[in-house]
Amino acid sequence: MKILICPDSFKDALPAADAARAIAVGAKRAGGDIEARECPLADGGEGSLDALLAATGAERRSADVHDALGRPARADWGWHAASRTAYVELAEASGLQALAPDERTALDSSTYGVGELIREALDSGAEHLLLTLGGSATNDGGAGMLAALGARLRDGEGRDLAPGGAALADLAELDLDGIDPRLAGLRVETAVDVDNPLLGKRGASAVFGPQKGASPDEVGRLDAALARFADVTAATLGADYRDLPGAGAAGGMGFAARAFLDAELRPGIELVMAQAGVEALLTDADLVITGEGQLDGQSLAGKTPVGVARLARRHGVPVVVLAGRLAPGWQAAFDEGVSAAFALADGPMALDEALERCAELLADRSESLVRFWVALAGGRP
Structure with a gap:
């Protein structure tokens, strides 16, 4: 199973490269024949x-x-x-x-x-x-x-x-x-x-x-x-x-x-994805995992997860978003090619704790996601 991992940064918590690494760690913990390709992205903002x-x-x-x-x-x-x-x-x-x-x-x-x-x-x-x-x-x-x-x-x-x-x-x-x-x-x-x-x-x-x-x-x-x-x-x-x-x-x-x-x-x-060669990477990807600190209705204006989903949809590749927070209007991302979206918190927690544990939470959600995806495909982690 080939997974393309291309998140943006998680503001005040992790730069995009560290977020991609944490997601890859979790995906590989799921076991089995998992090939995770890390491709950190940004939408023109900081990072x-x-x-x-x-x-x-x-x-x-x-x-x-x-x-x-x-x-x-x-x-x-x-x-x-x-x-x-x-x-x-x-x-x-x-x-x-x-x-x-x-x-x-x-x-x-x-x-x-x-x-x-x-x-x-x-x-x-x-x-x-x-x-x-x-x-x-x-x-x-x-x-x-x-x-x-x-x-x-x-x-x-x-x-x-x-x-x-x-x-x-x-x-x-x-x-x-x-x-x-x-x-x-x-x-x-x-x-x-x-x-x-x-x-x-x-x-x-x-x-x-x-x-x-x-x-x-x-x-x-x-x-x-x-x-x-x-x-x-x-x-x-x-x-x-x-x-x-x-x-x-x-x-x-x-x-x-x-x-x-x-x-x-x-x-x-679009510019960052072009420089990173994302379209070529999508040609043999089975799943894309992306994300950033917050997914909401404003994400459709050009934020990384939605930009990734729009491009991946043209290649028929499903996209899952891992976000620090799912805020009002986030469901609109489904119309742009997002297959599913999940918030990171594993229970009630203060913002400071969520920021401190961001890498851990990303890895845990990624592992659960990949295990579920493999099971749906009839495989076994």
């Missing part, structure tokens, strides 16, 4: 770099950058020399989790460090960039990234703007003359896990600004500032991407990636 490195065998590199608040930091990125492909995860340089709750300021945080990572990739000879956008601390529309790549953003008096989204309200001139010429030869794919536009009630500021420290008044300021950025960008480039689905990802980084890097925006799970 995407780790999943891509594990799936592709790319080299992990690190660089000195500036974090979302402009402080010196160290950030990892990936390099696949054979394909001249660089993997850059926004959260490595400009991530929300790197900031303490009282440090989170959507007004002033910047994506400058992401631009520094892209420069590192260009210095290494990258011809293809896969940029993942989840987990950002920023709401600057990618302006910081542009500045790091050589663009100049000036106010009405010719002064360079301060970092952060709020400063974009004063943008008068977008000078792209100094932007790194090597970008012209770089093919960019951007992994997004949302379809929000840049502006408005579903835009970057309104939907994601509050979790990055923005008050209701500040949300309005940021939305107006991004509108100004979009106006100046449209006047400069002759094209307007503010309404593009995914433009609002990572505080507007989706907008900047499309407008200035000519990036293709794609659901993150």
Whole structure:
């Protein structure tokens, strides 16, 4: 029996690679002729770099950058020399989790460090960039990234703007003359896990600004500032991407990636699965086990278990989801190719206990699942 094991991370408990390993351990405990293939995945959010490195065998590199608040930091990125492909995860340089709750300021945080990572990739000879956008601390529309790549953003008096989204309200001139010429030869794919536009009630500021420290008044300021950025960008480039689905990802980084890097925006799970070669792995799999911390109605928007199920359904392979929690609306996953879904807890327990025992619980559920599956097939564990 060949089992393909491809979970996402279990937030605050296990990275995807450790989750896959725990599921494989449980599957093999079931005994019999079990072949478990581990293929950790991600949907473009935090942990995407780790999943891509594990799936592709790319080299992990690190660089000195500036974090979302402009402080010196160290950030990892990936390099696949054979394909001249660089993997850059926004959260490595400009991530929300790197900031303490009282440090989170959507007004002033910047994506400058992401631009520094892209420069590192260009210095290494990258011809293809896969940029993942989840987990950002920023709401600057990618302006910081542009500045790091050589663009100049000036106010009405010719002064360079301060970092952060709020400063974009004063943008008068977008000078792209100094932007790194090597970008012209770089093919960019951007992994997004949302379809929000840049502006408005579903835009970057309104939907994601509050979790990055923005008050209701500040949300309005940021939305107006991004509108100004979009106006100046449209006047400069002759094209307007503010309404593009995914433009609002990572505080507007989706907008900047499309407008200035000519990036293709794609659901993150599709990009990661393509890099990991999941479709080829499905051709001889008898069962797929996937999972993440929570399965709910929002999972259909592009989360890993549903993305895996949609692809596996095309190959006629059943998919079982192991989730830390089954939340309202999770049954909708059945319509997307999920055959069954199970929560991990083996009884009433506090969240801290569930997080601490996550690997153990994954292995136990996996063993029971595989035993049952083999029995249904007429075999014996």
